[in-house]
Amino acid sequence: MATHQHPNPSDDVALHVGRRIRQLREARGLSLSALAARAGVGKGLLSELEAGRRNPTLASLYALAGPLRVPLADLLGDVPGSVVDGEGARSRLLDVRTEVDGTTVEVYTLEHDAGVSRRSPAHAPGVVEHLVTTRGRFRVVRHAPDGDEVHDAPVGQHVAWTSDVPHSYAAGPDGATAVLVITTPRA
Known part of the structure; x- marks a missing residue:
């Protein structure tokens, strides 16, 4: 009896995200080294991501989205259902849309294992x-230059x-687990 191997969905995500990162990097005239430096990630990691040989994590995607000046959903290809999973944190894109005024609205589910913390770099102004x-x-902490702003968010908050x-x-x-909505004004 012949068996059919199904492609690993994370491989498809890795290849798609890698192509998208390269496309955005080249459109902005950035070298691999320049984007890696701006994002604070290793050049080797970035090269592996672009080639689709490494699964992206939330941390690496957020680090790259900032310097590329795009919402996270742009790196996921605006495909609802796309999942980024790693280091005890999972994020699933539920919806993305552009409003009439050009604002991008992204909706995610965010799930963290017990005690897991994830730090996100600064996003563009107005996000x-x-x-x-x-x-x-x-617990959400905004790490502002004049001091941290701490917000506790129990169920329903x-x-x-x-x-x-x-x-x-x-x-x-x-x-x-939470629903996370990110609004990014038109650049």
């Missing part, structure tokens, strides 16, 4: 994030912040 916790508890500075999300001791 606002909204988080509603649906399970467990998140809404937290919003301008994410033009580094910020982090930490799950409580039982893990946490």
Whole structure:
């Protein structure tokens, strides 16, 4: 009996994301070294991502989205259902749309294992994030130059912040799930 091997969906995501990163990098006239330096990632990592030989993590995608000046959904190809999974944190793109005024609205589910914290680099000016916790508890910290702004978000709690500075999300001791909405004004 012959068996049919199904392609690994994470391989498809890795190849698609890699092509998209290269396309955006080249469109901006950036060398591999220049983008790696701006994103604070290794040149080898970036090369492997672009070639689709390495699965992207949330941390690496957020690091690259900032210097490329695109919403995270642009790197995922605006494909609802795309998942980025790694280091105890998972994010699934539920929807992305561009409003009449050019604002991009991205909707994700965000799930962190118990005690997992993820730090995100600063996004472009005017980017606002909204988080509603649906399970467990998140602590969101906006790392502003004049001091940290800390927001606890238990189940049902809404937290919003301008994410033009580094910020982090930490799950409580039982893990946490949330809906995350990111609005990015037209550049």
